[in-house]
Amino acid sequence: MRRSHLDLFAPNCPVCKHLFNRNSSLQLVHIFESDQDHVIEGSLHCSDINCQSEFPIIDGIPILVPNLREFIAGSASVILSRQDLSESTVSLIGDCCGNNSSMGTTRQHLSSYAFDHYQDFKAGDPNVPVTSSIVDLLEKGLEDLAPLPAGPILDVGCSVGRTSFELAQRFRTPVLGIDLNFSMLRCAHQILRERKIDYDLRRVGGVYDRISHPVQFENSELVDFWICDAMALPFGEGISPFVNCLNVLDCVSSPLNLLISIARVMQFGGSILLSSPYDWSPSATPVEAWIGGHSQRSVNQGRSEAQLDQVLSTIGNLLNCKLTVQQQTNSNWRVRLHERCSVDYDCHLLSIQKQTAQRMECLGEMNVQL
Numbered sequence: 001m002r003r004s005h006l007d008l009f010a011p012n013c014p015v016c017k018h019l020f021n022r023n024s025s026l027q028l029v030h031i032f033e034s035d036q037d038h039v040i041e042g043s044l045h046c047s048d049i050n051c052q053s054e055f056p057i058i059d060g061i062p063i064l065v066p067n068l069r070e071f072i073a074g075s076a077s078v079i080l081s082r083q084d085l086s087e088s089t090v091s092l093i094g095d096c097c098g099n100n101s102s103m104g105t106t107r108q109h110l111s112s113y114a115f116d117h118y119q120d121f122k123a124g125d126p127n128v129p130v131t132s133s134i135v136d137l138l139e140k141g142l143e144d145l146a147p148l149p150a151g152p153i154l155d156v157g158c159s160v161g162r163t164s165f166e167l168a169q170r171f172r173t174p175v176l177g178i179d180l181n182f183s184m185l186r187c188a189h190q191i192l193r194e195r196k197i198d199y200d201l202r203r204v205g206g207v208y209d210r211i212s213h214p215v216q217f218e219n220s221e222l223v224d225f226w227i228c229d230a231m232a233l234p235f236g237e238g239i240s241p242f243v244n245c246l247n248v249l250d251c252v253s254s255p256l257n258l259l260i261s262i263a264r265v266m267q268f269g270g271s272i273l274l275s276s277p278y279d280w281s282p283s284a285t286p287v288e289a290w291i292g293g294h295s296q297r298s299v300n301q302g303r304s305e306a307q308l309d310q311v312l313s314t315i316g317n318l319l320n321c322k323l324t325v326q327q328q329t330n331s332n333w334r335v336r337l338h339e340r341c342s343v344d345y346d347c348h349l350l351s352i353q354k355q356t357a358q359r360m361e362c363l364g365e366m367n368v369q370l
């Protein structure tokens with residue numbers, strides 16, 4: 001955790017926010033290991049005497065979630081997993097545990113996302129395409145984005161971090177990548193501190209090849225990665241002019257809460273870049289919470305795009321603002337599963353601007369006069 005990002009983003013206690021809707025600041029109380037601006041291991045404490053919740057910083061990554069015990073219990077095997085074993089020994093452990101184990105799932109996710117995010121840095125392999133579909137998606141979304149007010153950027157659901165690095169490179173402003181997956185952020189953090197990546201790329205079945213190569217970006221000193229729940233962002237209102245949220249909407253238990261949480265932390269005049277393939281699945285999101293994808297007898301005929309419009313207008317009313325879709329298009333996003341299998345998504349890609357409700361009324365009047 002960079003001290004500079006701690007000062008800038010000034011996170012609130014997720015427990016106080018979640019349980020009492022109270023903004024209590026967090027204080028860096030213990031530093032067990034640090035390296036220049038980074039706190040590698042330590043803890044943050046809630047400043048409210050009635051709460052005093054503790055949040056650890058592990059491998060440079062602060063864990064700022066309201067349900068810390070549940071999170072740590074669910075992630076303990078990943079947090080405690082060794083990073084120093086040889087490819088051969090990890091391969092043997094992988095064969096023993098199988099693809100359906102938590103180790104198998106973690107390896108598959110890292111393989112898919114690390115490959116898509118950083119394959120273009122792996123020089124000299126003529127068999128792999130040299131583009132990253134997530135960079136293409138981001139570039140397309142940024143093409144016609146309205147000029148942004150100054151301020152720090154949030155990259156929600158950043159996984160192994162490519163978009164966070166790209167945003168810092170392009171906008172030269174602090175970027176905070178957040179995610180709930182410890183192994184993915186550990187990978188992002190390795191790039192931040194060591195300028196290289198090591199991961200296992202799935203070839204076939206349970207066979208993985210160790211991939212290691214340098215990865216470098218300009219302005220990476222402006223980037224940090226934290227574990228936070230995107231549906232309960234622990235930040236004050238209006239801290240960011242730009243929130244990037246690619247391919248997360250259909251991965252959370254409440255897409256509505258995700259959008260509310262993002263809209264709340266956005267500045268007026270700022271934008272969200274949102275994309276989703278609307279690949280709804282009850283294992284990630286209960287059907288009642290899907291945005292479209294059911295009830296085709298209704299006015300919107302189950303179309304996620306139309307339902308999203310309606311949800312944005314509801315959130316605008318709730319937060320006393322207008323969430324206006326500025327641009328929308330479709331764009332390809334590819335997730336590699338193994339050597340002979342990739343999933344090609346056609347994502348709905350939108351930029352949404354947060355405006356004051358009053359400003360929209362003025363614009364409405366101007367249109368009538370014209």
Ligand SMILES: C[S@@+](CC[C@H](N)C(=O)[O-])C[C@H]1O[C@@H](n2cnc3c(N)ncnc32)[C@H](O)[C@@H]1O
Pocket residue numbers: 113134156157158159160178179180181184228229230231245246247248251252
């Ligand atoms: C489909 S992946 C997309 C990753 C990346 N944005 C990309 O497009 O390559 C969804 C990401 O959202 C993260 N995620 C899911 N639920 C989350 C939550 N409640 N808060 C923060 N991140 C979450 C997952 O861990 C995962 O990294």
Ligand SMILES: [Zn+2]
Pocket residue numbers: 013014015016017024046047048051052053
């Ligand atoms: Zn607290």
